[in-house]
Amino acid sequence: ARQAAAAVGQGQLMQAWDKVFLAHGMSTAQVLLTRDDLRARQRFLNARNTFAELLHWDVLPIVNENDTVSISELKFGDNDCLASLLINLAEADLFINLTSSSGVLAADPQKYPDAPVMDHIDDVATLDLGRLCGGKTLVGTGGMYSKLLAARRAAQLGVPTLILPGREPWVISRAFAAAGVCPAPEGHEPFTRGTWVRSGRQAITRRKFWLAYQSDPAGSVHVDDGAAKALLHKGSSLLPGGVCAVEGIFQRGGLVRVLHKGKSLGVGLSNYSAPELKKIMGLKRHEVAAILGDAHYPEVIHRDNLLLDAAV
Known part of the structure; x- marks a missing residue:
């Protein structure tokens, strides 16, 4: 029943994406993946070529798990996992992860509600994620644990991560403005909240990344x-x-x-x-x-x- 519902919802979801980005003069494309698509090397390379062509056309790929056909053994688990694997597929330079919180808190918010937001993390591999985030969410649909795990994977490829509060208006543009990359949107100040996760000093090869995370x-x-x-x-x-x-x-x-x-x-x-x-x-x-x-x-x-x- 859930897979049938996903088949109905995927079309409606893409209509929403198309409508929003068309207002900005940008076309979108739907890409549905299962983990098997990334595990098979030839299909992985075909997907990489498709992403490269879409980006060459200035078309924005909207990626989701193909829930209508995916089986439990080949599920990504959550969108953070899927996104971290797309870094390798799309050969990205930056990983931006939007969340409902203000950024990465310095302690488990369940135990320390007043814990401050860390503005940067130098080495995500040294963090005790279980203690910092209170463990992985039982439903397996995200949470800060999986976001930091995804950031750790990105760091291994030499790609930094920016974790931002997604409910703030114009948050990505304002974050770029705070970094001096572009001016802030009219009527908005540069945004300084969120957490910057530095990349690894020595990146691993993309082949090793692929073989390590192709499956559980x-x-x-x-x-x-x-x-x-x-x-x-x-x-x-x-x-x-x-x-x-x-x-x-x-x-x-x-x-x-x-x-x-x-x-x-x-x-x-x-x-x-x-x-x-x-x-x-x-x-x-x-x-x-x-x-x-x-x-x-x-x-x-x-x-x-x-x-x-x-x-x-």
């Missing part, structure tokens, strides 16, 4: 102290000998979390299925060959297919 991890691989040290400080790949436990059901090429003592180190693409990995975990290379034969990979996860500190 299907399982987990637990590693020992030596493997964790090699991954974090030596830029190594994950070898079978460093794996001490395997959780979940995944196939070869599946996306998995890499955990050390319960803490997530990152995500990567596994060269082995879960049953195969359970047979060879903790073993040395010659021992792996004795079990699987010569047709095996030296690495469980190659470093080129591993993203440390992934925002998942």
Whole structure:
């Protein structure tokens, strides 16, 4: 019933967008996506080319999840997640996220109602989002937790985020005016509220971004102290000998979390299925060959297919 209702509502929603932007002399286009569209590399590249052409025509893409066909396993979860993945698709330079609050508060508003708004965040990766935001919203439709998670993903691509109160009139233009980019709209002062989230100092490759966030991890691989040290400080790949436990059901090429003592180190693409990995975990290379034969990979996860500190 919800998917049928979405089919009815999508047309009405686009009529509203068309009407508003036509008043400003701008055409709009509807783009409906499922996570599978971004997971399949060829479809991802086709979508990127479509976005590039629309922007070349000065047509504004209005993007939404294709709720009429999307299944739970392939849902983005919320629009913040979808928006963060579009940064890579559209090769954006800035991520603006509008919210009902005045910006990012310095403490959980449920516990500290008078917490001030942070005007900037230097390193979003260092924030304890659970403590700061009171955890993720149960309905999975946004909230500051998911907005900061999206900002963290954007920062990994070297893209800054501007979180603004969307109910303020002309808020985007006024924010740009406060930064000296353009004059403020007539009758309005430059806007100084909101939170600026700085980008990462060293951007990851767009391919690594794509492989890390193309889908939710299907399982987990637990590693020992030596493997964790090699991954974090030596830029190594994950070898079978460093794996001490395997959780979940995944196939070869599946996306998995890499955990050390319960803490997530990152995500990567596994060269082995879960049953195969359970047979060879903790073993040395010659021992792996004795079990699987010569047709095996030296690495469980190659470093080129591993993203440390992934925002998942």
